[in-house]
Amino acid sequence: xxxxxxxxxxxxxxxxxxxxxxxxxxxxxxxxxxxxxxxxxxxxxxxxxxxxxxxxxxxxxxxxxxxxxxxxxxxxxxxxxxxxxxxxxxxxxxxxxxxxxxxxxxxxxxxxxxxxxxxxxxxxxxxxxxxxxxxxxxxxxxxxxxxxxxxxxxxxxxxxxxxxxxxxxxxxxxxxxxxxxxxxxxxxxxxxxxxxxxxxxxxxxxxxxxxxxxxxxxxxxxxxxxxxxxxxxxxxxxxxxxxxxxxxxxxxxxxxxxxxxxxxxxxxxxxxxxxxxxxxxxxxxxxxxxxxxxxxxxxxxxxxxxxxxxxxxxxxxxxxxxxxxxxxxxxxxxxxxxxxxxxxxxxxxxxxxxxxxxxxxxxxxxxxxxxxxxxxxxxxxxxxxxxxxxxxxxxxxxxxxxxxxxxxxxxxxxxxxxxxxxxxxxxxxxxxxxxxxxxxxxxxxxxxxxxxxxxxxxxxxxxxxxxxxxxxxxxxxxxxxxxxxxxxxxxxxxxxxxxxxxxxxxx
Amino acid sequence: xxxxxxxxxxxxxxxxxxxxxxxxxxxxxxxxxxxxxxxxxxxxxxxxxxxxxxxxxxxxxxxxxxxxxxxxxxxxxxxxxxxxxxxxxxxxxxxxxxxxxxxxxxxxxxxxxxxxxxxxxxxxxxxxxxxxxxxxxxxxxxxxxxxxxxxxxxxxxxxxxxxxxxxxxxxxxxxxxxxxxxxxxxxxx
Numbered sequence: 001x002x003x004x005x006x007x008x009x010x011x012x013x014x015x016x017x018x019x020x021x022x023x024x025x026x027x028x029x030x031x032x033x034x035x036x037x038x039x040x041x042x043x044x045x046x047x048x049x050x051x052x053x054x055x056x057x058x059x060x061x062x063x064x065x066x067x068x069x070x071x072x073x074x075x076x077x078x079x080x081x082x083x084x085x086x087x088x089x090x091x092x093x094x095x096x097x098x099x100x101x102x103x104x105x106x107x108x109x110x111x112x113x114x115x116x117x118x119x120x121x122x123x124x125x126x127x128x129x130x131x132x133x134x135x136x137x138x139x140x141x142x143x144x145x146x147x148x149x150x151x152x153x154x155x156x157x158x159x160x161x162x163x164x165x166x167x168x169x170x171x172x173x174x175x176x177x178x179x180x181x182x183x184x185x186x187x188x189x190x191x192x193x194x195x196x197x198x199x200x201x202x203x204x205x206x207x208x209x210x211x212x213x214x215x216x217x218x219x220x221x222x223x224x225x226x227x228x229x230x231x232x233x234x235x236x237x238x239x240x241x242x243x244x245x246x247x248x249x250x251x252x253x254x255x256x257x258x259x260x261x262x263x264x265x266x267x268x269x270x271x272x273x274x275x276x277x278x279x280x281x282x283x284x285x286x287x288x289x290x291x292x293x294x295x296x297x298x299x300x301x302x303x304x305x306x307x308x309x310x311x312x313x314x315x316x317x318x319x320x321x322x323x324x325x326x327x328x329x330x331x332x333x334x335x336x337x338x339x340x341x342x343x344x345x346x347x348x349x350x351x352x353x354x355x356x357x358x359x360x361x362x363x364x365x366x367x368x369x370x371x372x373x374x375x376x377x378x379x380x381x382x383x384x385x386x387x388x389x390x391x392x393x394x395x396x397x398x399x400x401x402x403x404x405x406x407x408x409x410x411x412x413x414x415x416x417x418x419x420x421x422x423x424x425x426x427x428x429x430x431x432x433x434x435x436x437x438x439x440x441x442x443x444x445x446x447x448x449x450x451x452x453x454x455x456x457x458x459x460x461x462x463x464x465x466x467x468x469x470x471x472x473x474x475x476x477x478x479x480x481x482x483x484x485x486x487x488x489x490x491x492x493x494x495x496x497x498x499x500x501x502x503x504x505x506x507x
Numbered sequence: 508x509x510x511x512x513x514x515x516x517x518x519x520x521x522x523x524x525x526x527x528x529x530x531x532x533x534x535x536x537x538x539x540x541x542x543x544x545x546x547x548x549x550x551x552x553x554x555x556x557x558x559x560x561x562x563x564x565x566x567x568x569x570x571x572x573x574x575x576x577x578x579x580x581x582x583x584x585x586x587x588x589x590x591x592x593x594x595x596x597x598x599x600x601x602x603x604x605x606x607x608x609x610x611x612x613x614x615x616x617x618x619x620x621x622x623x624x625x626x627x628x629x630x631x632x633x634x635x636x637x638x639x640x641x642x643x644x645x646x647x648x649x650x651x652x653x654x655x656x657x658x659x660x661x662x663x664x665x666x667x668x669x670x671x672x673x674x675x676x677x678x679x680x681x682x683x684x685x686x687x688x689x690x691x692x693x694x695x696x
Binding site: 450452454455457458459462472474490492493494496497500502 | 528529530531532610611619620621622623624625626627628629630654655661662
């Protein structure tokens with residue numbers, strides 16, 4: 001391959017610029033909010049100053065993008081990629097092909113007319129050592145990918161299959177293991193937890209806006225004489241109904257928005273299985289291509305959320321090695337997500353991921369003291385609260401304590417459901433853990449991939465010979481509460497045995 | 508070493524009965540260094556000292572218009588929990604311990620909520636020992652073990668004596684080095 005330092009194409013400056021501005025805005029969102037309120041409050045600062053500031057930022061961004069482009073050099077050698085970058089201090093990164101676990105392609109809408117692709121080389125380990133080429137010609141990108149998959153394939157696969165892998169882009173698209181239609185994706189968006197994030201972002205401003213509108217509207221009605229305030233006060237039931245309706249409609253609206261976002265994000269989702277990897281391709285505005293090497297796949301998670309249960313929707317996540325960081329938990333870039341799986345196709349998708357048929361395991365439950373302990377503590381707290389409320393409220397009104405007791409019953413029911421959902425299944429090499437309340441989450445992992453095990457006991461657990469397990473996996477921690485102590489000990493011994501005997505020393 | 512012999516005969520996969528699995532409970536735990544108890548006491552006192560001095564100062568200075576019982580109450584609400592933490596750490600020092608087996612390192616801690624954590628040596632990426640000034644004065648050190656992917660230490664053994672910590676570190680580093688050399692030579696084939 002060519003082994004000289006190369007610059008990014010000039011057209012990539014635009015991409016760098018947009019990317020940089022996006023990141024600047026995203027990272028300083030809070031500061032922007034602060035500045036926004038500052039502008040709103042202060043009289044001396046107007047739109048002119050705001051425009052001036054924004055213009056300065058945009059100009060500085062352009063300058064930075066140009067310098068960054070000027071100083072960015074990359075070089076593809078026989079077995080590695082090297083990147084030199086940095087605005088003020090020069091940084092040089094080198095990634096050996098063997099270390100690359102994933103070649104990510106991403107083509108945002110503004111790169112499409114330029115024929116450029118952003119390439120990210122993911123390596124196990126911290127996110128900041130990841131090498132990314134912010135915009136190279138698409139032909140070069142696929143060549144690079146084939147070179148890397150060839151290099152890593154040689155290590156794991158025979159030469160023949162490597163060649164098959166190389167020929168691949170020229171061939172017609174292989175049959176997909178899973179495709180998601182727009183309807184599937186819409187349903188996924190509605191069921192995904194993204195809705196709570198949306199609610200958090202838009203909920204507070206929206207509710208204050210609605211409140212101000214409603215109160216001004218009521219005032220208007222009051223002053224216009226169409227409606228006198230006395231009548232309105234009488235109709236408290238109507239008001240409650242109205243508020244309830246409002247909440248439901250806002251929730252439905254958010255779900256619809258979330259569904260649409262999912263369509264935009266995952267549009268045309270295709271999952272393809274190749275000899276040694278999975279590949280997924282999706283996106284409307286930002287076309288992405290992700291791959292997941294079979295040898296790096298160490299955990300499979302299938303999730304059904306509460307809403308998902310009503311709609312019969314699941315999604316699956318292929319876990320691969322990577323630092324568990326807050327940043328990643330928020331943008332989920334590294335997760336290999338398969339959205340919008342309906343109940344009928346779940347089995348086939350999971351089979352594809354596992355590479356063998358999904359046998360329904362005999363779930364082992366956790367000890368029933370988990371339930372009785374929680375029942376006892378929650379009931380004690382709430383009954384005490386109800387008593388206190390009854391004693392302290394003037395006139396000894398009956399309904400608030402009764403409401404608390406009703407809540408108690410509800411909690412007891414959900415504790416029962418939660419307890420019943422906990423389950424694990426061991427088959428010597430792999431372990432499956434199920435948890436949830438109304439929805440459910442099933443995680444399956446190789447015992448050999450465990451990184452650390454902890455046995456935790458509280459005084460209550462020790463009295464009853466129980467223990468909780470915390471298993472640290474490369475993607476995060478997995479717990480099983482309230483196992484009988486001998487069982488917990490046995491699982492720990494097995495985990496350690498498998499981890500210490502596995503041929504993959506590190507991941 | 509033994510581990511890699513297994514690796515070459517990977518396809519022989521004899522079933523392991525439950526009884527034959529090595530039990531982590533058989534590991535012999537070493538308690539923390541003898542100086543650790545004193546160290547917890549001294550470090551708690553160092554935390555408490557400024558508070559006690561401040562309370563005494565307020566008490567002694569005549570022109571501060573604060574009733575004595577108020578000073579006592581404020582100091583008490585701050586001092587009592589801190590003192591309890593000190594007592595907890597003192598008791599915890601008696602239970603805390605660690606064990607090194609050929610393939611893993613195990614730590615235990617806690618008084619009410621007890622935990623036993625086992626970390627396979629094969630998963631350790633990097634080892635370091637650190638000691639603050641107070642620990643140094645007591646001849647103590649802590650050993651931090653890092654695994655792949657994490658940014659913070661995955662297992663920290665506190666209250667080792669300096670010599671033990673250094674020897675443990677050297678031992679683990681040697682194991683990691685040997686392991687990496689072997690996995691490199693197998694992957695280059």
